Amino acid sequence: MSPAGARALRGQMIVIGAALVVLALFADVNGIRPVLLYASVIAAAQPLVFAAIGEMVVERAGVLNLGVEGMMIVGAITGFATAVGTGSALLGVVAGALGGAALSLIFGVLTQIFLANQVATGLALTLFGLGFAALIGQSYTGQTPPPFPRVDLFLLSDAPVIGRLLFAHDLLVYVGIALVTVVWGWISFTRHGLILRAVGEDHDAAHALGYPVIAIRMAAIAFGGACAGIGGAYLSLVRVPLWSEGMTAGIGWIALAIVVFGAWAPWRVMLGAYLFGGVTILQLNMQAEGITVLWLLTFAFFLLAVQASVDAIIHGRGRIGLVVFLWASTLAAGSIAVFAPITISSEYLSMAPYLATIIVLVVMASDTAQARLRAPGALGRVFRPRD
Amino acid sequence: MLSFEPRQGGPLTQIATPLLAVLATVLAGAVLFAFVGAAPLATLETIFVAPLTNPFQRSELLVKAAPLALIAIGLSFGFRAGVWNIGAEGQFILGALAGGAVGLAFWQVDGWWLLPLMSLAGMLAGFLWAMIPALLKVKTGANEILVSLMLVYVATNLLSALVAGPLRDPDGFNFPESRLFHDSATLPILVEGTRIHSGIPVVLLIGIGAWVLLSAHVFGFNVRLTGAAPRAARFAGVRPGAMVIVCLGLSGALAGLAGTFEAAGPAGQLTRDGIANNYGFTAIIVAFLGRLHPLGILLGALALAVTEIGGEGAQVVHGLPAAATDVFQGLLLFFLLAFDTGTRYRIRVATRRTA
Numbered sequence: 219m220s221p222a223g224a225r226a227l228r229g230q231m232i233v234i235g236a237a238l239v240v241l242a243l244f245a246d247v248n249g250i251r252p253v254l255l256y257a258s259v260i261a262a263a264q265p266l267v268f269a270a271i272g273e274m275v276v277e278r279a280g281v282l283n284l285g286v287e288g289m290m291i292v293g294a295i296t297g298f299a300t301a302v303g304t305g306s307a308l309l310g311v312v313a314g315a316l317g318g319a320a321l322s323l324i325f326g327v328l329t330q331i332f333l334a335n336q337v338a339t340g341l342a343l344t345l346f347g348l349g350f351a352a353l354i355g356q357s358y359t360g361q362t363p364p365p366f367p368r369v370d371l372f373l374l375s376d377a378p379v380i381g382r383l384l385f386a387h388d389l390l391v392y393v394g395i396a397l398v399t400v401v402w403g404w405i406s407f408t409r410h411g412l413i414l415r416a417v418g419e420d421h422d423a424a425h426a427l428g429y430p431v432i433a434i435r436m437a438a439i440a441f442g443g444a445c446a447g448i449g450g451a452y453l454s455l456v457r458v459p460l461w462s463e464g465m466t467a468g469i470g471w472i473a474l475a476i477v478v479f480g481a482w483a484p485w486r487v488m489l490g491a492y493l494f495g496g497v498t499i500l501q502l503n504m505q506a507e508g509i510t511v512l513w514l515l516t517f518a519f520f521l522l523a524v525q526a527s528v529d530a531i532i533h534g535r536g537r538i539g540l541v542v543f544l545w546a547s548t549l550a551a552g553s554i555a556v557f558a559p560i561t562i563s564s565e566y567l568s569m570a571p572y573l574a575t576i577i578v579l580v581v582m583a584s585d586t587a588q589a590r591l592r593a594p595g596a597l598g599r600v601f602r603p604r605d
Numbered sequence: 606m607l608s609f610e611p612r613q614g615g616p617l618t619q620i621a622t623p624l625l626a627v628l629a630t631v632l633a634g635a636v637l638f639a640f641v642g643a644a645p646l647a648t649l650e651t652i653f654v655a656p657l658t659n660p661f662q663r664s665e666l667l668v669k670a671a672p673l674a675l676i677a678i679g680l681s682f683g684f685r686a687g688v689w690n691i692g693a694e695g696q697f698i699l700g701a702l703a704g705g706a707v708g709l710a711f712w713q714v715d716g717w718w719l720l721p722l723m724s725l726a727g728m729l730a731g732f733l734w735a736m737i738p739a740l741l742k743v744k745t746g747a748n749e750i751l752v753s754l755m756l757v758y759v760a761t762n763l764l765s766a767l768v769a770g771p772l773r774d775p776d777g778f779n780f781p782e783s784r785l786f787h788d789s790a791t792l793p794i795l796v797e798g799t800r801i802h803s804g805i806p807v808v809l810l811i812g813i814g815a816w817v818l819l820s821a822h823v824f825g826f827n828v829r830l831t832g833a834a835p836r837a838a839r840f841a842g843v844r845p846g847a848m849v850i851v852c853l854g855l856s857g858a859l860a861g862l863a864g865t866f867e868a869a870g871p872a873g874q875l876t877r878d879g880i881a882n883n884y885g886f887t888a889i890i891v892a893f894l895g896r897l898h899p900l901g902i903l904l905g906a907l908a909l910a911v912t913e914i915g916g917e918g919a920q921v922v923h924g925l926p927a928a929a930t931d932v933f934q935g936l937l938l939f940f941l942l943a944f945d946t947g948t949r950y951r952i953r954v955a956t957r958r959t960a
Binding site: 347467472573579 | 641689927
């Protein structure tokens with residue numbers, strides 16, 4: 219990574235760290251135990267971790283699959299149906315992965331062999347997946363899946379705070395972390411990872427070197443589909459756990475945005491997923507507790523202010539006026555929230571994850587110089603072998 | 606091994622592709638229904654034949670096709686130029702909200718000017734909602750696909766909030782729905798005993814207008830040029846940013862108009878389920894089925910209206926979930942995209958040559 223990239227990374231880590239600290243403090247003040255909140259944030263983020271890391275691999279191979287939402291919901295129903303049928307939640311997860319991968323291969327065949335437009339095909343995959351899942355899920359509404367096995371590490375899980383923080387999650391949380399680790403190591407340090415990146419950066423050059431571009435991309439697409447399927451199965455087997463039509467509610471699309479947010483780097487993608495889990499849980503808790511939405515505004519201003527300050531300090535760019543303005547806005551929104559808390563209907567709060575996604579997309583995109591350096595060079599372009 | 610050589614598809618392939626895709630969809634749908642345990646032939650009959658034979662359902666075809674065509678015509682300009690507005694559903698909802706709100710603001714006020722005013726408000730709201738992804742794209746480079754899509758969820762929540770709040774019927778026992786529009790705010794019915802309303806001929810006129818715009822006006826030429834050769838378009842003086850704004854704005858305004866027509870026509874009031882009915886997503890398929898050509902889109906909208914109405918029938922008769930229609934529509938788009946390869950490339954079974 220270039221020095222500029224490393225500096226930008228450090229800047230973003232500071233922003234994310236500040237966000238986490240403030241969220242924990244906020245929860246504690248409002249009587250929500252931070253440790254419990256943390257556990258629910260992890261659970262809310264986990265589908266995103268799987269879906270986003272899978273899509274990241276697909277995009278590193280130069281393919282833009284917009285069908286994440288469709289693959290997730292198909293994974294959710296195949297996983298759910300299998301778990302109910304066999305009584306094994308773990309088999310359900312495997313089935314979810316297979317379901318997602320099977321659906322993704324439709325995308326693979328259309329875009330890689332029939333050279334179809336990736337945007338349109340991805341959309342078709344989502345529309346088809348949502349319908350298909352609802353069709354086979356019809357008889358599963360209202361059923362309960364078998365419980366998901368918890369990892370119990372004897373004494374460790376019972377340790378006061380550390381036990382709850384580190385050792386008391388469900389199996390898939392650890393699988394997710396392991397998956398991100400493996401993907402990171404594989405992409406960064408192995409020969410095959412290098413070939414995948416080469417295919418994603420310039421498919422014609424990779425082809426000229428004799429690498430099977432289409433086969434590599436098909437494998438990446440199937441991997442992405444399996445990951446999205448696991449994410450969906452997590453949703454229907456662990457997080458909710460129930461089946462309902464359209465239960466993904468845009469999470470697949472948010473996963474796509476998280477890949478952009480994570481700048482195609484595994485650990486940052488995972489962090490992004492946890493951050494979005496945080497926004498979701500915060501929003502749900504605010505709905506439940508009737509906490510004024512002004513805090514959300516305060517929080518948004520706070521993050522922007524930290525970002526601007528970090529920019530000004532680390533990069534030596536950014537305007538002092540903007541920094542002062544953002545901190546003043548944070549203070550103003552915060553004091554209104556304390557002295558004149560207004561409450562609004564829950565629908566407005568439900569917009570929060572989607573608005574946060576838009577803000578993230580804008581912030582990431584405005585960093586044009588860096589964004590252009592990081593996005594895989596051949597992303598979304600059609601590859602036609604000419605020999 | 607297959608090899609693909611680019612070619613220019615003739616008019617025959619342009620027409621044959623969508624027809625083949627529809628045929629393949631019907632066959633695949635039959636297999637799918639057998640797979641989920643519904644009687645394939647009876648279900649297909651309900652979905653594809655009944656809407657054409659039953660007189661009331663036949664009139665409903667136009668009612669459903671009109672908004673689909675209107676949205677798809679707007680989208681087709683952007684899709685041609687590589688501007689991906691996926692959030693037409695949100696622009697449609699905003700159009701319905703704004704048009705409906707104007708209608709409710711002049712509750713019980715009679716006048717010929719009210720419907721045009723509502724339509725203008727709807728178009729403006731759809732336009733402005735589409736300007737969010739457009740300006741963000743142009744100013745910051747944020748991906749218009751994801752931004753416009755995220756705004757669909759925002760719009761849906763806004764609709765829910767408004768019909769449960771400021772726009773709620775004061776005499777409606779707290780149900781989350783608005784008043785029924787009064788006569789001056791309702792599109793007049795043209796054919797007695799049906800729901801064919803005066804918005805439908807307007808859609809037809811807009812379709813013809815779009816055709817002229819695309820084939821005879823310099824804007825249409827620039828759109829086609831941008832899609833076919835973006836670099837050449839830039840040399841010819843087409844500014845990519847302006848193209849994004851115009852294409853998104855146009856599709857937003859037309860989707861907004863469709864939303865107003867839906868509210869002031871078939872829905873008759875603002876409710877969550879009456880307005881947020883996924884027309885904005887279905888229209889994407891219509892645009893492709895119509896080969897991004899205004900006249901083709903008018904026909905494509907009718908075809909998708911058949912599946913919409915037939916799907917509703919299948920819900921009643923065969924107990925299929927509403928989503929069965931989505932499966933059909935998704936399949937249709939798959940087949941369209943696959944068969945489209947045949948029009949863009951000459952496919953040969955290649956014997957491997959040595960370099």
